[in-house]
Every structure is written in C-alpha cells, then in structure tokens.
Amino acid sequence: MLRLAKLFKIVRELFKLFYGTADSGYIPNSSMPHPALPTTPVIHEPGAAVTQSDKVLIKRTLYEMTVTDNSALQAKNRVLTEAQVLKLAQVDQLLCQIEAILGYPVTVNSGYRCPELNGSIPGAAVKSQHMLCEAVDADRAGVPATAATVEEMFQKVWAAAKEKKIAFGQLIVETAKRPYGQVYWLHVSLGHPYRDPAKCGQVLRMVQGPTGAFVYTMVGQV
Numbered sequence: 001m002l003r004l005a006k007l008f009k010i011v012r013e014l015f016k017l018f019y020g021t022a023d024s025g026y027i028p029n030s031s032m033p034h035p036a037l038p039t040t041p042v043i044h045e046p047g048a049a050v051t052q053s054d055k056v057l058i059k060r061t062l063y064e065m066t067v068t069d070n071s072a073l074q075a076k077n078r079v080l081t082e083a084q085v086l087k088l089a090q091v092d093q094l095l096c097q098i099e100a101i102l103g104y105p106v107t108v109n110s111g112y113r114c115p116e117l118n119g120s121i122p123g124a125a126v127k128s129q130h131m132l133c134e135a136v137d138a139d140r141a142g143v144p145a146t147a148a149t150v151e152e153m154f155q156k157v158w159a160a161a162k163e164k165k166i167a168f169g170q171l172i173v174e175t176a177k178r179p180y181g182q183v184y185w186l187h188v189s190l191g192h193p194y195r196d197p198a199k200c201g202q203v204l205r206m207v208q209g210p211t212g213a214f215v216y217t218m219v220g221q222v
Contacts, residue, residue, distance in 0.1 A: 049081045057089040059096055065111035065136070073117045080112070080133070087133040088112060090190055094168065095136060098188065101160045102153060106138040109185050123176060123214040129169065135189035137174070147175065150184040157188070158203055161222040169195040174206040176214070 054063040065088045066078050080088075088111060099105055113121070113130040129135035139145035140153060154173040160166050169189035176183055191200035203220040 047081055047083065049079050049084075051075070052078050052080050052085060057085075058092040060092050060108060062088065064108050065092060067108065068110070068113070068117055070117055070120060073114065073120070077112060077114045077117050079114070084112070084133040087190070087194075091134065091136050094166075094188060094190065095138065097166050098138075098153075098157055101166060102140075102156055105141040106153075106186075107141040108136055108138050110137040111135075122212070123208065129189040129194070132194070134169070134194050135187060137185045137187050139185050145184045147184055150175075150186050153186045157186070158220065158222070161201065161203075167191050167201065169200050170202045170204060172204045172206050172216070176208050 052062055052066075054061050056062075057065065062085060063078070066080070068074055068077050070077075091111060095106060095108070110130065112133045113124070113128065115131055118124045118126075118128055118131050124130070130137075140149050143149055150173055154171065157166065157168075157171055161168065161171065169191040170187065172187040174185055174187050187206075189195070191197075201222040202218060203222065205217050205219055206214055207217075209215050
C-alpha cells in the first residue's frame with residue numbers, strides 16, 4: 001500500500017511538471033513558451049486632431065512650421081489633423097519657391113496658429129489663414145530683420161509674381177511695435193483653392209496705426 005502511494009505521488013509530480021498544474025489551480029509552466037499577446041495599434045478616427053511628432057515636410061520640419069514663443073500654447077499648437085499637416089507641407093513648398101527667387105534661405109517666425117494662440121497675438125486677424133495652416137510669416141535667415149531686409153524680400157517676390165513665377169493668396173510686408181522693439185516680417189499665404197480666386201494674388205502693406213490698430217493697404221494684385 002505504501003509503495004502504491006509513493007508511485008501515485010511520483011505520477012502526480014510528473015503531471016504537474018508537464019502540464020503546469022498544482023493543487024491551488026493552473027500555473028503556467030515556465031519551461032513552455034508563453035503565447036504572445038496581440039498588439040493593438042492605436043487607430044485614430046479619420047480627420048482626428050492628434051499631437052503630432054516632428055517630421056520633415058518638404059524642406060522644413062513640422063515643428064518649425066508650428067513654432068511659437070508662447071510656451072504655454074506650444075504643445076497645443078502641435079495638435080493637428082493629417083489634412084492640416086498636408087497643407088503645412090504646401091506652405092513649406094511655397095517657401096521653397098520664395099527661397100529660389102530670393103537666392104537665400106528664410107526663417108519661419110510663425111506658421112500654424114491654433115485659435116488660442118492667434119487670439120493671444122495683438123492685432124492678429126480674426127480670420128487669419130494662419131489658423132487654417134495656410135500662411136506663414138518669415139524673414140531672411142541669418143541677418144536681423146529690418147525694414148530694408150523685409151522690403152527687399154517683398155519687392156523680389158512681387159516682381160516674380162508679376163512674371164507668373166509664383167502664385168500666392170496674399171503677400172504682405174508687415175511691421176509692428178512690440179515691447180522689445182519694432183519688428184518686421186513678410187507674410188505669404190496659399191491661394192486657390194484655399195482662397196477665392198478673386199482674392200488671390202493680393203499684395204498689401206500692413207502698418208500699425210497710432211491707436212495700435214493694424215491698417216492694411218492694397219498696393220497691387222497679380
């Protein structure tokens with residue numbers, strides 16, 4: 001009887017070894033490979049705005065086209081849909097054309113602006129194409145932005161547009177007074193199909209009036 005009990009105990013231990021069972025219930029046997037857990041990819045709804053990682057668009061990166069000095073809104077300014085990212089790539093392409101005309105690189109000061117960021121900028125247009133990923137403010141890279149440097153950019157791009165070498169929505173030479181001094185930049189935006197064809201090719205000057213309000217003057221249309 002004792003021999004039979006001992007044999008039963010040996011059989012039970014062998015059973016536990018091979019099948020991973022114990023008196024308290026099932027225990028996976030560490031010597032057996034565990035099945036891989038299925039990996040569920042994160043799938044966003046089509047058209048959903050998500051926090052974007054940096055990537056090269058055409059020449060510039062997405063983060064260059066969404067940069068802001070407003071650190072409180074920087075992260076929010078990079079929550080975009082794929083459609084918005086594609087439009088920023090078109091703006092980058094427009095900048096590449098401008099660089100080819102100018103013969104030197106430009107620096108992006110402001111590309112996309114989420115509504116909160118746009119609203120925080122004194123004098124920013126309430127229907128700005130910046131909020132639609134369709135516009136950019138830039139100046140000449142590597143040199144201080146002055147009235148003369150931005151005017152040169154403005155005149156060269158305008159002349160090229162007259163010769164049909166470039167098309168845009170609006171081209172605006174802009175200046176404003178900030179707490180740290182007078183600033184200058186060139187604004188350019190996408191044209192058709194993002195703007196009414198009748199409102200494309202507009203060339204303007206923007207200045208800050210004595211009351212602080214910005215005044216836009218149309219100086220041409222190409």
